[in-house]
Amino acid sequence: MKAVVFDTDDRFTLADVDEPVPAAGQVAIRVDYAGIQYGDVLVRSGHFPVPRPFVPGFEAAGRIVAVGEGVDAGRVGQRVTALTSAGAYAAVVVASDLLAFDAVGVDSRTAAGFGWVxxxxxxxxxxxxxxxxxxxxxxxxxxxxxxxxxxxxxxxxxxxxxxxxxxxxxxxxxxxxxxxxxxxxxxxxxxxxxxxxxxxxxxxxxxxxxxxxxxxxxxxxxxxxxxxxxxxxxxxxxxxxxxxxxxxxxxxxxxLLSQTHPQRLADSATKALRLLADHTVRVDVTAEYEMADLDTAIQRLANGDTHGKSIVRIA
Structure with a gap:
């Protein structure tokens, strides 16, 4: 599958990588859009050390295509917005079942913008x-x-x-x-x-x-x-x-909350998503990039040249 890879040369490149398989408690999501966030800046700057090569991306919107052990098989086909630990800038990403939220009532671009913010x-x-x-x-x-x-x-x-x-x-x-x-x-x-x-x-x-x-x-x-x-x-x-x-x-x-008390984060995300779906609040997606332009997008965020939310089109 196609993915953006951050390699030992500190550059983002498009590459073919193996499609991930969901482990126990995980779902696999075919990604439509991925959200850009400040964690991407910290990865690129080296503030967050990551193994190389590394597929970045911490926010994904798409459909569940497979589930791991212990996950309800009825989730396959569900459109979700997910918080991930890595891998969202790829055709398929795996995420915790707990942090993949039903995006009913929210379009795919907005679902990607939902992200961690x-x-x-x-x-x-x-x-x-x-x-x-x-x-x-x-x-x-x-x-x-x-x-x-x-x-x-x-x-x-x-x-x-x-x-x-x-x-x-x-x-x-x-x-x-x-x-x-x-x-x-x-x-x-x-x-x-x-x-x-x-x-x-x-x-x-x-x-x-x-x-x-x-x-x-x-x-x-x-x-x-x-x-x-x-x-x-x-x-x-x-x-x-x-x-x-x-x-x-x-x-x-x-x-840290996603690692220590993921249910707390999931509860807050679910409440926030409900307010987004009923239009109490809105996510403003102001820029959309192609996968090949990810470095430019992250640099703009690092420079403070952005406002609202930026996303990357994957599908």
Whole structure:
């Protein structure tokens, strides 16, 4: 079968590889589209060491064509969106039965865009940040895949005010359609917000932005950390200062959750998918690439030149 392979030369190439066979507890999916996500950037940069050759791709949409031992054979033929540990940039991928979700009511392109970003955004707002009716929420990387969904989930949870921080004016114009009450550029953060404080702040940026965000938390506010786009350099947070103000710094790692408590991730993904199917929230697929153009797509994501969600056409 055709697949994109990341090899010892640190390049993505199209190659013929053996079709995978589902093991116990797995399903095999013939892929229509695969989603692009920041994990692809980390694989290419070497931050996530992988065996070579490696078929990347962590999000797939397609139909189940085979099941492994212990999986209901009635799933064969079902159209699904799946979270994978690798292999989605290929004609066929295997995934955990638990993390392959019935995509009824969702078209194939949107199902590919669902990926990890949608359950991540759902959990950031509802499980980790615990947004309550009347809360004020600040979302960094507001025009990205997680950010655009987080704004929608925050509004659905009853947030009274949702503010986004974006890279530039073009991203601000794009993000206005997702329910933000105010958008500011990164260079204007935090000055453009005067003395405003927030109950929940979502931070995938790191570095000085993380420290500035802590300062912007209201008493008993929650800073939710889920990435390090700007820098992997550690940030020191004084627990005594947090204690005196009742503030909290919380982290979320969906990949780790899929390994330690996959049922929790599956429960959140199912709830998020239900909200997507009934149009409470939407995934905005803004770019579609061919398999041969994957390197270009990942570079655009790494450069911050994208907004919304990008996918790759496989079928």
């Amino acid at each position: 949608t359950p991540t955004a759902y959990d950031l707002i509802n499980t980790v940040g615990r947004v309550r009716p009347g809360d004020s929420v600040l979302v960094h990387a507001a025009a990205g895949g997680v950010g655009t969904l987080a704004a929608q989930f925050a509004k659905a949870a009853g947030a009274a005010r949702v503010v986004g921080v974006v890279g530039g004016t073009a991203q601000a114009e794009y993000a206005t359609q997702f329910g933000y009450d105010l958008l500011v550029t990164r260079e204007d953060f935090p000055g453009a917000l005067a003395d405003e404080r927030f109950d929940v702040i979502l931070d995938p940026i790191g570095g000085p932005t993380r420290l500035a965000s802590l300062e912007r938390l209201a008493s008993h506010g929650r800073l939710v950390i889920y990435g390090n786009i700007a820098t992997f350099e550690p940030v020191e947070i004084n627990a005594n200062d947090l204690l005196m103000s009742g503030k909290s710094a919380l982290t979320y790692n969906s990949n």
